[in-house]
Amino acid sequence: MRKLPLHSGARGLDDDCAVLEVGGETLIITHDAMTQGTHFREDANMADVAWKLVATNLSDLAAKGAEPIGVLLGHSLGDGDARFLEGLNEALTALAVPLLGGDTVAPKGPRTLGLTAIGRATHNPVPPRSGARAGDAIYVTGQLGAAMLGFEGDPAYLNAFNRPLPLLAEGQALAPYVTAIMDVSDGLLLDAWRMAKASGASFKLDSTAIPVAAPHRLDECIRWGDDYQLLFTAGPATKLPVPASHIGTVEAADSPALYLDGKALSPEDGLGYSHTKPA
Amino acid sequence: MRKLPLHSGARGLDDDCAVLEVGGETLIITHDAMTQGTHFREDANMADVAWKLVATNLSDLAAKGAEPIGVLLGHSLGDGDARFLEGLNEALTALAVPLLGGDTVAPKGPRTLGLTAIGRATHNPVPPRSGARAGDAIYVTGQLGAAMLGFEGDPAYLNAFNRPLPLLAEGQALAPYVTAIMDVSDGLLLDAWRMAKASGASFKLDSTAIPVAAPHRLDECIRWGDDYQLLFTAGPATKLPVPASHIGTVEAADSPALYLDGKALSPEDGLGYSHTKPA
Incomplete structure (x- = not known):
């Protein structure tokens, strides 16, 4: 993927988030996916899965010192959708981040759930994962x-x-x-x-x-x-x-x-x- | 989903894109997913699937008069990944939009691919799908x-x-x-x-x-x-x-x-x- 045309804010895909300068502000953007059978079990409580999907993406924003603006959900329909929506509501409410949009698909098999989180940097430069120096x-x-x-x-x-x-x-x-x-x-x-x-x-x-x-x-x-x-x-x-x-x-x-x-x-x-x- | 905490820019989830005011600019953000067996066939050329994933999301930006800034990919590994990357490279190059980031998962079954596209509005107000008036x-x-x-x-x-x-x-x-x-x-x-x-x-x-x-x-x-x-x-x-x-x-x-x-x-x-x- 590093050979693809990359945005300068992609930081060479070596960081957890992209950094995007927009009109004097700095946005932090991340997308993480979770797949059934790998990231969560068949019998997982889908409310917890929804929470974790939001929380793990916001954790990437946290590591950039960002303040969340909103999330977009790539939802795959399946069992436990009512519980998923409950957990999503709980996470968005508790973590004070609103839904911006997204898409819903109906997969024929295990589900893959994706979330894109967008935040605003509170400090510039945005701290990288690559800046550790001898003596630190x-x-x-x-x-x-x-x-x-x-x-x-x-x-x-x-x-x-x-x-x-x-x-x-x-x-x-x-x-x-x-x-x-x-x-x-x-x-x-x-x-x-x-x-x-x-x-x-x-x-x-x-x-x-x-x-x-x-x-x-x-x-x-x-x-x-x-x-x-x-x-x-x-x-x-x-x-x-x-x-x-x-x-x-x-x-x-x-x-x-x-x-x-x-x-x-x-x-x-x-x-x-x-x-x-x-x- | 309309009952979830929504960002004002989500336009009630009735539009194809979210509209986000940031530092005097207006961003247009969309996320569309494609799932194997529904949006593309098992035997589809994965290069075409990659192209279509990019093109359909950029089409949502087009309908808002937006200029693309970048995309984040939620990739599911599977057969034809080399072709997928080729098609992705072709689409990003031809459509002049760079990769900002994303995530890769390894699903146990049919694949769901997601893309988040971010663009900059070239006209304000951003045209809605809801503005048709009698006489138009x-x-x-x-x-x-x-x-x-x-x-x-x-x-x-x-x-x-x-x-x-x-x-x-x-x-x-x-x-x-x-x-x-x-x-x-x-x-x-x-x-x-x-x-x-x-x-x-x-x-x-x-x-x-x-x-x-x-x-x-x-x-x-x-x-x-x-x-x-x-x-x-x-x-x-x-x-x-x-x-x-x-x-x-x-x-x-x-x-x-x-x-x-x-x-x-x-x-x-x-x-x-x-x-x-x-x-």
């Missing part, structure tokens, strides 16, 4: 592994998996202070590796500093995705406007992109997304 | 039924079906002059009925004035969709900037929404989209 500190908000516990049925964590909250206020507060930022959707280690690669830097993480929901299952918590926390880097003296854990340091890229407790790791080691327990 | 003349560009002949395999019309051209220049030229406008995607009669209903008016069409690709199959040509011509209304004295056929007259809505040669028609009569031969 690495931070993450919140706790990792909460969505994993929710997926497994732990009643205390069901909402973390089913009804994640995009960190919009946190992203807006952080945008002026960070050198790189992204949301953790596919696992902390994998997303940290991606940020390091995009930045041309090496990330050294300290596992004991990473906040996790299940400390005895650290390896899984830092590889599971779906937590939608914000991973970011900032100069070491930066005073942060929101609580976050200092989990490592950026070094120059004369070595592998990612170290955990001094050990180099790469995607072949299973850094995230697959949701399988690492060996 | 009704016009359509080009010829109807060409896509139908292409679908049936007529070599002279293959491109009309497989590679439709969005009438962007025509839409931009017309925007200052029309009272209502939309693209004809689902059949002239059905779309005329929709425009009349949206406008609270009655459309009287004269079948002998409607330009069709197969005159001996008039009934089918004016019910088949996929031609992406522009249907519009304008004051009777308006000098049009582009060629178009004068196919009827708008009257006040104290009668059914649509008449063809003096006979009232409604969607129950099979006005379009179903692609079946009318009785």
Whole structure:
């Protein structure tokens, strides 16, 4: 796809969002899709699926410090549509983002749902995922592994998996202070590796500093995705406007992109997304 | 969906596009999806499918007089992906619209492809589909039924079906002059009925004035969709900037929404989209 005619605001397709300058304002635009059987199960509560479709797209806006303007839905009809509309209504209301439009199709088989979210940048330049510099500190908000516990049925964590909250206020507060930022959707280690690669830097993480929901299952918590926390880097003296854990340091890229407790790791080691327990 | 929290620019979801005021500019945004088995056949050339996905969304922009800025793709992986990318490249290049971003999923079954197109209005107010007034003349560009002949395999019309051209220049030229406008995607009669209903008016069409690709199959040509011509209304004295056929007259809505040669028609009569031969 990188060989296609790209808009300059596509940022080479290396970022989660497009950045579009319009009449003195900066729009942030993202499109994420979810497909039945991969992103949600046949028996999923479609109200939760609708919520998550909205929340995950808004999480991409959050990582750009954007304020949501509206969403367009690409809906596929199917079982549970009434529940889907309920969940969509709940998400749009709770997250204060209106529907701008969209389309509805009737697929002959598993459903693919798409959402386009449009927001307004609250800070210029819009923080990239590629700006980490040697000497920066690495931070993450919140706790990792909460969505994993929710997926497994732990009643205390069901909402973390089913009804994640995009960190919009946190992203807006952080945008002026960070050198790189992204949301953790596919696992902390994998997303940290991606940020390091995009930045041309090496990330050294300290596992004991990473906040996790299940400390005895650290390896899984830092590889599971779906937590939608914000991973970011900032100069070491930066005073942060929101609580976050200092989990490592950026070094120059004369070595592998990612170290955990001094050990180099790469995607072949299973850094995230697959949701399988690492060996 | 109309009960969901709607953005004011969603125009009540009654239009093909959302209209968004940003920093003194007006953006036009649309999202259309195509699903395998409904919008394209299993054995379709995926290059043509990609072209059509782009062209049909840009046709919605054309009907608003918008100039395309970029598109976001919601791609579903599957057979023919190399061809899909070729066709996408051809469409983006030929139609001069760059890719802004998107997402890729791997569905377990038939594919649903979505595209979000964003454009800039070239005329304010942005012409609605709901503005037809009693006394206006009704016009359509080009010829109807060409896509139908292409679908049936007529070599002279293959491109009309497989590679439709969005009438962007025509839409931009017309925007200052029309009272209502939309693209004809689902059949002239059905779309005329929709425009009349949206406008609270009655459309009287004269079948002998409607330009069709197969005159001996008039009934089918004016019910088949996929031609992406522009249907519009304008004051009777308006000098049009582009060629178009004068196919009827708008009257006040104290009668059914649509008449063809003096006979009232409604969607129950099979006005379009179903692609079946009318009785």
